[in-house]
Amino acid sequence: AEKLRKKIIEKTKKEVKEKLGGKEGHIVKAINMLEDLDLTFNMLFEAVRDWYSLHFPELFKLVKEPEKSLELIANLTTREQFSMENILRYYGNEALAKELEAKAKESTGAEISKENANQIKAIAKKVLEIKECREALSKMLEAEMLAEIPNLTKVAGAFLGAKLLRETKSLKRLAFLPSSTIQLIGAEKALFKHLRSGTKPPKHGMILQHPLMRKVKREHRGKMARALANKISIAAKADYFGKKDISSALIKELEEKAEKLK
Structure with a gap:
């Protein structure tokens, strides 16, 4: 009975190790984390967009890329900062920068307090950090998979x-x-x-x-x-x-x- 018990334990250990052992286990955990980071990024971006739209809704109609709009929010934040010169530091499309500057001056959005602006700015920066983590993990996963x-x-x-x-x-x-x-x-x-x-x-x-x-x-x-x-x-x-x-x-x-x- 003891021999049989040991054989069963060894077989179980081997099966568990085979299922998701070593490098394969890390690959699976990495893809799970990537999907979680994508979900988190999308959810937080939607929240930032909803909040910031109270102040400058036109931004999201002109800038379709989530990362670009977050970068502008994180660095310029209030409509008054959306001059063509400032915009071009973070967004290299001159025609669109000109349009953004014009829309910022005639925006239908409400004014925003310094406290609210600072909070949105801080959150936008954190959401961008999540994207950076995601990109770094993506590169690591691909390199590890190519090796293994x-x-x-x-x-x-x-x-x-x-x-x-x-x-x-x-x-x-x-x-x-x-x-x-x-x-x-x-x-x-x-x-x-x-x-x-x-x-x-x-x-x-x-x-x-x-x-x-x-x-x-x-x-x-x-x-x-x-x-x-x-x-x-x-x-x-x-x-x-x-x-x-x-x-x-x-x-x-x-x-x-x-x-x-x-």
């Missing part, structure tokens, strides 16, 4: 590759999955709905996030998803069984396939 699983990273992309690892729990499991299963990872709800109520079966899951999927015609997405799943499966096997980089050949075939399906 180069084929999967280059074929699927760092973010999609990390998400596939998260869903399958390990590189080993991903490498041994049939490509038809890889194709539908992330489409579990749609698949269950199909099985339960006879709706159309899903043609792809999170593989839809791959840049090449946006290059093909909508009616050809199923074919492109199959091709991608097949190459991702080959890439995962190449990484699991050795470190030979075969990604260039796989990417070339995928790009040729996408070209045919345009």
